[in-house]
Amino acid sequence: MIIHKKILVLFLSGLLPLCMLTGCWDQRLIKESRLILVAGLDVLPNNKIEDTVIYPVVNKTSGSSGEVKSVMASSYGVTTRDARFRLDKKVSQNFDPSKNRVFLFGEKLARQDMYASLDVIYRDPKGAVNAMVAVVKGTAKDALSIKSEDSPLLSVYYPQLLRSSSEIGLFKITTVQSICASMFDPGIDFVMPYIKPNMKTKDRTNVIGTALFHKTKMTGTLNEKESLMLMLLNKEKAHYSRFTFKITNKQKVKEEDYVTITVNKLKRDWSIKIDKNNHITVPITLSINAAVNELPSDHLNSHQRAIKIEKKVSKEMTQLAKKTLSNLQQANADILGVGKHIRAFQNDKWIKLNWDKDYKKITFEPKVKVTITQHGIIN
Amino acid sequence: MRLKKDDSITSAQFTFFLLQTQIGVGILSMPYNIHLIAKSDSWASVIVAGCVIQLYLFLFYRLTVKYPTLSLFDLVEKLFGRYIGRFVIFLYIVFFLLMAASILSMFSQVICLWILPLTPRWLLIIIMGGIGAYAVRGPIKNLARFFVFVSVLLIFFIVLVVYGFFEADYLNVLPMGKEGFMPIVKGSEKAMYSMLGFEVYLIVAPFVKAKPYEKLKAATISNVSVTALYTFLTFMCIVFFGIKEFDLVPQPILYMIKSFSFEVLERIDLVFLSFWIVSVATTYMGYLLAAARGMLALAKTPRKEHTPFVKLALIPTLFIATIPHGVYEAATMLNEISRLSLIFVFLIPTLLVIRSFMGKKKGDTSHDHT
Numbered sequence: 001m002i003i004h005k006k007i008l009v010l011f012l013s014g015l016l017p018l019c020m021l022t023g024c025w026d027q028r029l030i031k032e033s034r035l036i037l038v039a040g041l042d043v044l045p046n047n048k049i050e051d052t053v054i055y056p057v058v059n060k061t062s063g064s065s066g067e068v069k070s071v072m073a074s075s076y077g078v079t080t081r082d083a084r085f086r087l088d089k090k091v092s093q094n095f096d097p098s099k100n101r102v103f104l105f106g107e108k109l110a111r112q113d114m115y116a117s118l119d120v121i122y123r124d125p126k127g128a129v130n131a132m133v134a135v136v137k138g139t140a141k142d143a144l145s146i147k148s149e150d151s152p153l154l155s156v157y158y159p160q161l162l163r164s165s166s167e168i169g170l171f172k173i174t175t176v177q178s179i180c181a182s183m184f185d186p187g188i189d190f191v192m193p194y195i196k197p198n199m200k201t202k203d204r205t206n207v208i209g210t211a212l213f214h215k216t217k218m219t220g221t222l223n224e225k226e227s228l229m230l231m232l233l234n235k236e237k238a239h240y241s242r243f244t245f246k247i248t249n250k251q252k253v254k255e256e257d258y259v260t261i262t263v264n265k266l267k268r269d270w271s272i273k274i275d276k277n278n279h280i281t282v283p284i285t286l287s288i289n290a291a292v293n294e295l296p297s298d299h300l301n302s303h304q305r306a307i308k309i310e311k312k313v314s315k316e317m318t319q320l321a322k323k324t325l326s327n328l329q330q331a332n333a334d335i336l337g338v339g340k341h342i343r344a345f346q347n348d349k350w351i352k353l354n355w356d357k358d359y360k361k362i363t364f365e366p367k368v369k370v371t372i373t374q375h376g377i378i379n
Numbered sequence: 380m381r382l383k384k385d386d387s388i389t390s391a392q393f394t395f396f397l398l399q400t401q402i403g404v405g406i407l408s409m410p411y412n413i414h415l416i417a418k419s420d421s422w423a424s425v426i427v428a429g430c431v432i433q434l435y436l437f438l439f440y441r442l443t444v445k446y447p448t449l450s451l452f453d454l455v456e457k458l459f460g461r462y463i464g465r466f467v468i469f470l471y472i473v474f475f476l477l478m479a480a481s482i483l484s485m486f487s488q489v490i491c492l493w494i495l496p497l498t499p500r501w502l503l504i505i506i507m508g509g510i511g512a513y514a515v516r517g518p519i520k521n522l523a524r525f526f527v528f529v530s531v532l533l534i535f536f537i538v539l540v541v542y543g544f545f546e547a548d549y550l551n552v553l554p555m556g557k558e559g560f561m562p563i564v565k566g567s568e569k570a571m572y573s574m575l576g577f578e579v580y581l582i583v584a585p586f587v588k589a590k591p592y593e594k595l596k597a598a599t600i601s602n603v604s605v606t607a608l609y610t611f612l613t614f615m616c617i618v619f620f621g622i623k624e625f626d627l628v629p630q631p632i633l634y635m636i637k638s639f640s641f642e643v644l645e646r647i648d649l650v651f652l653s654f655w656i657v658s659v660a661t662t663y664m665g666y667l668l669a670a671a672r673g674m675l676a677l678a679k680t681p682r683k684e685h686t687p688f689v690k691l692a693l694i695p696t697l698f699i700a701t702i703p704h705g706v707y708e709a710a711t712m713l714n715e716i717s718r719l720s721l722i723f724v725f726l727i728p729t730l731l732v733i734r735s736f737m738g739k740k741k742g743d744t745s746h747d748h749t
Contacts, residue, residue, distance in 0.1 A: 025497040099645075122627070125493045125648075130640040177638035178546070184623030337550070344553035 037155030040140025042106035051083035169238030187339030220331025265289035291374035321366035403662025405573025417566030424566030429606030451581035452676035480699035
């Protein structure tokens with residue numbers, strides 16, 4: 001009996017390491033794969049999808065430290081996955097897209113259907129749903145073929161570019177995951193950063209505003225100022241949301257016509273009113289505490305002068321808000337989630353609405369009140 | 380049936396025993412399954428389910444008051460008579476084995492899908508089965524201690540999901556009761572399936588060294604905790620995904636956690652899954668123990684230990700677990716077998732309670748000799 005037990009224990013302890021080594025089937029070694037860090041998708045004239053990827057390659061020189069280089073490769077196919085398959089065929093080692101940081105979409109593709117090209121990422125358990133997204137004016141391939149001087153690696157350059165732009169209040173960082181819920185929700189839409197590579201010098205990419213989406217398609221754009229305003233209307237305050245407005249028209253030196261303010265504090269009051277004829281009115285009031293950053297023409301010695309500036313800036317900001325909102329409506333992009341609010345709080349009315357059409361008909365009544373609370377360290 | 384004196388657990392251990400058996404494989408897909416029916420009111424379904432289970436705990440309590448030393452199997456045999464009783468015990472064993480097998484099967488599917496796509500499923504099943512059988516061997520006391528110990532991991536479930544608050548949109552749960560009352564009730568059926576496991580109350584209760592009232596208290600604490608945890612998880616999923624995206628994610632909690640990323644850590648879903656594996660293991664152990672105890676009751680051996688029967692219980696679960704191919708079949712199997720719980724967890728204990736009262740009217744004194 002005792003000997004039997006000993007044999008059994010030996011046998012089991014032999015089995016144990018076998019069980020422990022199950023990882024062998026599923027190990028993925030970095031040295032055996034090409035880590036994709038930036039990917040771009042375009043649609044070609046023949047309706048095929050072009051997939052462009054950037055991956056780092058370490059050049060082992062004779063010295064001690066290797067030099068890391070960004071390498072670009074691209075291929076096309078009928079779907080995103082198919083294009084990637086063709087890409088795998090021509091590049092040594094296989095691609096690993098799980099650590100991707102940025103997805104760029106050519107404008108033409110964005111205007112068709114975003115979900116179709118993102119599906120593969122959502123479906124893969126290793127999919128990089130945290131990757132940032134942006135729309136490129138032109139093609140994504142162009143944006144990926146620049147040689148940036150700010151950083152030798154595009155996989156560093158693009159994340160930094162998008163992050164720093166979000167800090168100055170142009171947009172909130174959007175990731176593959178963060179847009180997913182809005183893509184399917186009929187009551188809210190989303191935006192993405194809108195960038196444009198400088199094709200003459202091929203050294204940098206500019207953020208030129210935001211791309212507006214309705215459901216899964218890109219339907220319009222906002223310029224920088226409108227993007228800033230959209231953020232405020234959406235109750236998102238970045239660290240440095242700055243606006244420059246023309247307040248006079250008569251100074252000799254052109255620079256003196258302008259004032260620049262930074263938003264310090266933001267309060268948004270809004271309500272959604274639906275009257276008997278189902279006409280929707282949305283008054284939005286933004287109360288902003290601002291700091292004057294630049295005012296070459298005048299000095300804020302007295303409070304009266306400050307109030308004068310406040311009035312002018314408030315008027316300009318209200319105009320800007322109106323324009324921003326009308327652009328949103330033209331693009332049929334309900335970024336503020338008005339539909340969602342109606343659904344949540346006035347559900348009986350929501351059922352009767354056809355939001356695809358009715359969103360364009362609603363009346364926004366924006367009003368911006370700016371109060372200057374700081375003026376830097378000189379008057 | 381007389382119990383061995385040294386194998387008893389405290390009422391606190393009993394709480395964790397039930398808690399660990401209740402929280403299990405269903406935690407990942409439960410919010411999704413409820414959502415399919417109750418939409419944005421899914422969280423209310425969970426509360427309804429918790430209330431129904433609490434009612435049954437009261438019923439179980441009635442039984443333990445009347446027969447404090449009898450387990451489910453003893454009760455069945457006593458109240459239904461020898462032949463019917465033994466047949467019902469046999470059915471119970473089959474039910475517990477099927478539950479254990481479907482848990483194993485679902486476990487291996489999820490692991491294959493999320494972490495180890497290339498590892499053969501049978502290996503995962505064998506490893507989990509082996510661990511389960513190893514833990515169930517020996518006195519119940521040991522198992523209960525293990526359950527208490529691993530309960531620390533439940534805190535991580537909450538901590539990891541709380542992060543979702545930062546990306547939540549509360550408008551998604553409004554308006555409440557949009558779909559009406561019926562979907563909430565129907566959804567609670569699905570919620571109940573994920574909260575199964577409380578039926579081991581009737582099997583483990585005789586081992587608890589406490590008054591019946593304290594046992595009920597222990598079970599109530601467990602049930603309230605599970606209901607609260609599940610309500611919280613379901614609520615988080617709704618506010619995170621909204622109503623439309625939710626339709627696309629059958630394992631919403633994992634998907635939500637996957638999208639979080641911290642400075643140093645990525646793929647936190649893998650961390651979550653490793654805690655979840657422990658929860659699955661404890662649920663599996665609970666059912667394996669139930670099946671082994673059932674076999675013991677049926678076998679009528681002089682030694683009142685379930686250890687020899689664990690192997691007997693383990694092998695069928697391993698084989699049944701490998702039957703379903705693909706996620707659809709595994710999910711269907713788990714769902715259909717959970718449906719059997721309506722009979723075994725809800726119907727038969729009700730009959731037992733009714734029968735026990737009828738016995739009283741007749742002046743049955745048979746329980747006096749225990």
